[in-house]
Structures are given as structure tokens and as C-alpha cells.
Amino acid sequence: MATLKVPSSVPSPAEDCEQLKKAFAGWGTNEKLIIQILAHRNAAQRKLITETYAATYGEDLLKDLDSELSNDFQRVVLLWTLDPAERDAYLVNEATKRLTANNWVIMEVACTRSAFDLFRARQAYHARYKKSLEEDVAYHTTGDFRKLLVPLVSAFRYEGDEVNMMLAKSEAKLLHEKISEKAYNDEELIRILTTRSKAQLNATLNQYNNHFGNAINKDLKADTNDEYLTLLRATIKCLTCPDKYFEKTLRLAINKMGTDEWALTRVVVTRAEVDMQRIKEEYHKRNSVPLDRAIAVDTSGDYEKMLLALIGHGDA
Template structure:
């Protein structure tokens, strides 16, 4: 459910490139023109624009944008203009660096992308960084967190709807026993969460809830500040109800003292073409405020404008 509004009469990639070129020239950059084009083109159209720009002007559109724009606005435009697999590779690489380390982003990418998308992210990562994604994740993590993240980021789950009820019941029992014994890092817990299809997991977690009277994430709140447990809960939520996960990330990003611009840009750029409408519904359900109004109140300038265009706002 994309929130991107593509115009009825779509200019050709050549026309878009000409307009973008104009936006970069003259006195100062024409940010409004950049927003009016890029925020209203889908991934395939943006890719054509980039190719056309390189052929026509012999320059990489991303490098031009980097040169012309700055701060948060630059970040959201660049993230948005990147190919989806490339964008994820870039975000995951940032998440493995010491200064911008963020294991939550690794879980998010591993669990909310389709298997084939995750595979493409790993390919894009190798091309861009000349290393494998899993070696960087393994190198920058340790202990239980490494034990969870490496199989998660390399997983190629079955994508279909086939579900075994018997398996769901028996694996719900395994999960319940291990969690009751506080063996949160048990190999079986990690195996189930990192290999089973999303449909199978959902069935297992429904059994867990019905047979043992508690949602699994409640039972995993043993220590709310434990990072490994936090990542386990995020894994489960991202695999089963991604829109809930993203609505929460947005709420935390907006309600912080000082907005978490990186989280805001990451979620909007990566979900605008996928499930932003569902995220907006979930956000409203949880916060009684429309997402566009929350973003409009909390951001400003070209950055705020770009975000609002990407989420497909009403009249924020």
C-alpha cells in the first residue's frame, strides 16, 4: 500500500532530468522543484531518472544531490533516491559502525523485507563495501546478540502460506518452556525465530498465546532494559506485525526531546512504497493523532515538506 502520489501525466525521465538540472543551477538550489519531482516518482521511475541523468550529463544524480543539499533534507532525499536494496545496504552498514551502531536497524531490515529483498540487500552490500554483510554484523556484535543477528540477517525464509498446525503447537511449547526457564538465548528459540516462515511463526505465536495465556512479548519483558531481549521482541513484532513496529519507531522518533531525524527518515524512505497506509492507520490507532499532523508539528522546512509528500498527507 504505497502512499506515493504519481502524477496522471508523467513527464519522461529526460524531462525530469532537465528540470532537476535546472533546480541545481542558478542562484541557490530550487528545493521545491526537487521535491515536486522526486517525491512523486516510484522506485522504477527514480531508477530511470538516475540512469538518464548519468547518460545525459555524465554525472551521478546522487552525487549532485549530495553537493546541492544539506543536513536532514539531504539525508531523506538521498535515502529516497537510492535503489531499495542499496538503501538498505547503506543503512545496515551505518548500523554496524561504532559511532552509528544500531542493532535495531539490523533486526528491522532482516525481518521486514521479503526473502528475495534481503538476498538483494546482501548482494548490494558486497558490491558497495567489498565485504559481506554477515561478516560485518558478526564482527561488530558479540555474545547472544551476534548469535541472534547473524542467522537473522542471512535467513531465506519460505514465503508461502503453508502452515503446519502440529509444528506450531509443538514449537509454541518449546518457546514457552525455554522462556519460562529464562533460557532466552537457547538454540531452539533462535532456530525457530530465524528460520520459520512468517505464516508459520504467526501460527506458533497464536498457539503460544492461546495455550499459555500470555502474548510471547509480555513474557520476554523479564528485564525491559536488556538489549538482547529488546531485540528478540523487535524480531517477533517485525516478523508478525511490521506496521506496529514502524508506528512505534515513528512515535519514539517524534516524541523524543529533539526529534530522532535518522529514524524518521529511515522509516519514511523505506516504507513509503510498501505499507505506509497501514502504518498511518496503526499510528492513529495508537496515538489518536494523524501521522502527518505529528510530523508537520515536529519538523520544518524542506525536510518536513519532503516527509509529508512521501507519506501522502491530507492537509497537515
């Protein structure tokens, strides 16, 4: 359920490139034209534009955008224009850097991409950074975080709907035992969360709820100050109801004293072509305010216009 609005007849990549070149020409940059083109092209179309731009002008579109734009608007346009697999590789790499170390972003990419998308992100990481994504995640994390995150980013889950109910019952029991023992970093618990298909996991967690009278995340709230437990709960949320996870991420980003633009940009850009419609519905339900209104109140200028266009707001 994407929100991206692509016109029914899209100009050729060559025409788009010509218009973008025009937007960069002269004294000021024509930001409106950049939004008009890039915010209304899907991933395949943006890839063609980038390739055509390089072939026609012998220049890198991303570098030109980088030098022409600034601040939050620059970041959202660059992230959006990147090929999704390269974007994910970049997000994980940024998340492993010591000053911005962010286990949540690593977990988010690992849990909310399809098996093939995650595989493509690992390939893009190889190509761009000349090492493996798993290697960097393992190097930059420690203890329980490493124990959970390395298998998460290495996963290649089955994507189908088939579910084994016997397995769901036995693994629900196993999860309950480990959680009752407070063995939150147990290998079996981590194995279930990092290898089972999302359909199988949902079945297991439903069994857990039915048999033990509590949702698993309620039982994992034993210590709200435990960072690993917080990440474990977020992992389960990401795997089973990503729209709720992203709604919360947006809510926290917007309702902070001062907006967390990085989180806001990341969620809008990575979900616009996936499930933004569901996230918008969840946001409205949870906050009694439409997401576009919340963004409009909290941001301004071209950055605001680009975000609104990506979430499919009216005439943006």
C-alpha cells in the same frame, strides 16, 4: 499499502533529468522542483532517472543532490533516491559502525524485508563494500546479539501462506519451555525465529497465546533492562506486525525531547512504498493525532515538505 502518490502520466526520465538539472542551476537550488519530481516517482522510475542522468550529463545524480542540498532535507532526498537494495545495504553498514552501532536497524532490515529484498540487499552490500553483510554484522556484534543477528540477516524465508499446524503446536511448546527456563539465547528458540516463514511464525505464536494464556512478548518482559531481551521482543514484533513496530519507532522519534530525525527519515523512506498506509492508521489509533500533523508540528521547511509528500499528505 503504499502512500506514494505517482501522477497518472509521468514525464519521461529525460524530461525529469532536465528539470532536475534546472533545479540545480543558478544561484539557489530549487528545492520545490526536486520534491515535485523525486517525491512522486516510484523506485523503478527513480532508478531510470538516475541512469538517464548519468548517461545524459556524465554525472552522478546522488553526488549532485549531495552537493546541492544540506541537513535533514539532504539526507531524506539521498536515502529516497537510492535504489531500495542499495539503501538497505547502506543502512546496515551505517548501523555496524562503532559510533552509530545500532542492532535495531540491522534487525529491522532483516525482519521487515521480503526474502528477495533481503537477498538483493546482501548482493548490493557485496558490490558496494567488497565484503559480505553477514561478515560485517558478525564482526561488529558480540554474544547473544551476534547469535540472533547473523542468522536473521542470512535468512531466506519461505514467503508463502502454507502453515503446518502440528509444527506450530510443537514449536509453541518448545518456545514456552525455553522462555520458562529463561534460556532466551537457546539455539532452538533462535532457529525458529530466524528460519520459519512469517505465516508459520504467526501460527506458532497464536498457538503459544492460546495454550499458555499469554502473548510471547509478555513472557519475554521478565527483565525490561535486558537489552538482548528488548531486541528479541522487537524482532518478534517486526516479523509478525511490522506496522505496530514502525508506529512505535515513529512515536519515539517524534515524542523525544528534540526529534530523532534519523529514525523518522529512515521509517518514512523505507516504508513509503510498502505499508505506510497501515502505519499511519496505527499511529492515529495509538496517538489520537494523524501522523502528518505530528510530523508537521515536529519538523519544518523542505524536510517537512518531503516527508509529508512521501506519506501521501494532501497536496504535498
